[in-house]
Amino acid sequence: MSPLLELRGVTRQFGGLRALAAVDFSIAQGEVVGLIGPNGAGKTTLVNVITGVHPATAGTVRFAGEDVTRQQPWQAARRGIARTFQIVQPFPDMTVLENVAAAGVFAGSAPYGVRAEAAAMEHLGFVGLAERARQRAGSLTLAMRKRLELAKGLAMQPKLLLLDEVNAGLNPAEIEQALALIRAIAARGVTILIIEHLMKVVLNLCSRIVVLHHGELIASGDPQGIVRDPRVVQAYLGRRYAAH
Amino acid sequence: MLTLQILANGLVLGGLYACIAAGFSLVWGVLNVINILHGSIIVLGGYLAFFGYTQLGIHPFFSLLVAAPLFFAFGYFLQSALINRMIAAPVLLTLSLTFGLDLMVQNGMLLAFTADFRKIILDPPLGVLALGPVVIPIDRLLAMALALGLTGLLYLVLSGSRIGRAIVAVRMDREASALMGVNVRRIYAVTFGLGALMAGVAGTLLAMIYPISPLAGTTYLGKAFVICVLGGLGSVPGAMVGGLALGVVESFGGLWLGPEHATTLSFLLLIAVLLVRPTGLLGRKGYE
């Protein structure tokens, strides 16, 4: 079976800066993959390339058998690639419900109107925000906004969900809740790519981990192998850590 | 030979354009506010010079010395009293605000000065300077030299003085400037004051060359837009290059297409540049 997402030789250049250098990797249908790497390794750039925000300077991106290297972000959304943001971006003056309904209407297949709102309400229930449905999205706390992002992601009816640092800024209890949510989403058969800082999260959720460093893919494999890989330990965890 | 003469005319015109645009560009770049009032301040400067000359016999080159502090104070006051309140508002609101102010000033000028066109006619005239085949009236040449000199002076102030560095710093990063101890609101007021000063001074020089009327400001405002986009926001060298370029383009355009098309040409140039390089030809990205 061909992979759901496949990147070949993907390079992204910003002026003189090479943010991604010939990255090859793929994700199979139903996988939960973790993408880790130190700050500035190119993780968010990779997500931006996949979703068409910054098209690749070289290389190809294939999604569900289709070449999508040159797609626009809205096309990516309609093809079934949903993403959440490191810095959450709701429509602040719309209600929580409207935010989720928008995702369903424009990326999913919900027709505009009452039915879109009903579907949105279900997703809000799933992430535990049902009682906030009529509130302004701008008035949510950070943890709630992260859950709103997940609800929006789900409403887009994605084949592939890209979670960019969904746990950043959450406390341990909130992280536990978020992990449970992500597991529940994966159980629905959604393929997930998690970009994470916290090793704990990735080790807990992912069947496979890929490591970016200075825009290059330096390792890929099962979690236990990755944490023992000396190159990964040096690049990501730091030599001080390796010495411990 | 005609080419040389047209080029000379264009450069003389361009020097004045640079002076017009420098202040406008500075205000836009630093405050992220388009000052629609800029054109009317130019015209006010023109009236100051006109009445100074006809009523009191003060030569326009000297009324500069009065105009500069007067318009600086006007701009400083306007910014601290009114525009600072709206500085963070959406584009539409700040634009409407300066537009409303402009309507008030225009109306005031119409009442005070009527719609008649006025022009300073120097008596005795300063004559012309002939450089081979190229002939340039001396009053125009002096006006250009003064305009370029003032623009250069503005550049020196911005790059070499403490307050100038603060203005540039605020343009690049408002918050980091605040962390350096810069009082951003005061810098905004100073910047707006400098913008008004440049406009007023440009007006005193223009009144010797072109007839002024209360509604003439719109044309100059249009030129300032075009130059800003050509040269990039908030950059004095950009305004200088953009101004000279526009002056030359307009005089050659007038020659080849007829003078009535000169304005259209500059607008088409503006749209073309905006489409190709939305941050201006020489522009670098501001903080907006």
Add this chain to the structure above:
Amino acid sequence: MLRIDGLHAGYGDVPVLWGVDLAVERGTIACLVGSNGAGKTTLLRAVSGLLRATRGHIVFDGADLTAALPEQVLGAGIAHVPEGRRLFAAMSVRDNLLMGAYLRRDGAAAVAADLERMYALFPILRERQRQDAGTLSGGEQQMCAIARGLMSAPRLLVIDELSLGLAPAVVDQLCDALRRLNEDGLTLLVVEQDVTTALELAHYAFVMDTGRVSRHGVAAALRDDPAIREAYLGVL
């Protein structure tokens, strides 16, 4: 020297700080660690007057700075090196440093002498002094940002995200410089994501969690605390 009591602050209608208590002793290096979004940067912004606290107090050397403007905080002796350096990119290194001295009224000679001190502290800045700050490498930019903060002759230097995106060797070099400054009497408050680096550098540490200081103590003791090791150093 710096004392923060029950500080609440946030952006618009989103609260970020929920009663922060923290104290920095004169002559020490304190560090503030915590996960992304715990509120470390928000706390520093509240201290330096970029953000108005909704409740609580900030007191520095006996002066109440809770409602102070950025220039008043700087004038009181606290300089803030912001996250991401925030240099004036199209200005020369030298002009950036001079911007740091913007508020000083003790004369050009004193400023020039301090400029020399900065060049002695970070010699690479002397070589690059005519270059635009935007052309510097990441490590050089951080040096420039620290030096710019020092040019205001502060008594407390606050640094946000010291090591962000920098190579380990550069971080070591910066830490050495900060230790020397501390030995000369400067008090420091450093926000750092890399807990190992932070606990090596500092005398005393504060751990932030969702808008509060959840633990604090002598750095060496925290380093051996199993809970900290588990939460922030990973599970290995």
Add this chain to the structure above:
Amino acid sequence: MKRTFIVALVVLAVLLAVPLTMQAYGLRIGTTMLMYGVLAMSWNFIGGMAGYPSFASAAFFGLGAYAGAVAQKYGVPHYAAWALAGLVAALFAAALGFALLRLRGHYFAIASLVVAEALREIVNSATALTGGGMGLNLPLPQASSVEAQARFFYYAMLGVAALTFAASFLVRHSRLGFGLRCIQQNESAADMLGVNTTLYKVIAFVLSGAFVGVAGAIYASWVHYIEPPDVFDVLYSVKPIVMVLLGGAGTLFGPLLGAGVFLGLEELVWRNYLSVHTGVLGLLIVLLVVFLPKGMLALRKA
């Protein structure tokens, strides 16, 4: 939604009945108010719903006026000429939209402002077609009396205003309107959610041009003489913005309310203080921006 319908029907009934009781002066005011309503509601598509600070209304108005006038000069009957003017303005808006809507903020505002100036210059110099600075005369419609003529134009303008309102209503309660609101709130986030932002913005821009074009053509027939500085006047770009700001941007009735209030103020000032009327308009704008930036409808919520 039902209440909206009832309110709209009542307003329409009143507007239909009003001319029966009015003299020429009242009809002139009524026609102007309806025209302002069209301008304000049209600007609301791009400026209020999508949040783009457009200053292109004068361009659409002038273009429509000249398209209608030139068509009638070549013998096209006036209804057809008006429809043609709307089409020309719409096509122009579509082409312009693809080019300009990539710009944001001040740059978009200025580019759209400049378009009207450029059009005016072009019309001014295309003397053979437009009469240039001499202006252009339009044939008078056949009507029995001055009153009947005034009534004819009143109803024509009412027709366009009703169409514009219907379009606003439909857009507001559709996927398109929802998408425009998303764009207004956060364009790049809307893009990520699957909103084809370019297409939506262009549609909004076309809607903001088409009805203004028709209104311009009717205006031209109504005053039966046009010249470039009159129909390309920058105030045609600014007044609708003031009206919408006055009434409340992005709302359905706000622009209409704003148009009514604005015209009332304008008439009052115009009649009593003719020499300072632009100054008072300016003062009004300044006060509005400083004290009531969210419009009169925001007062009710507060």
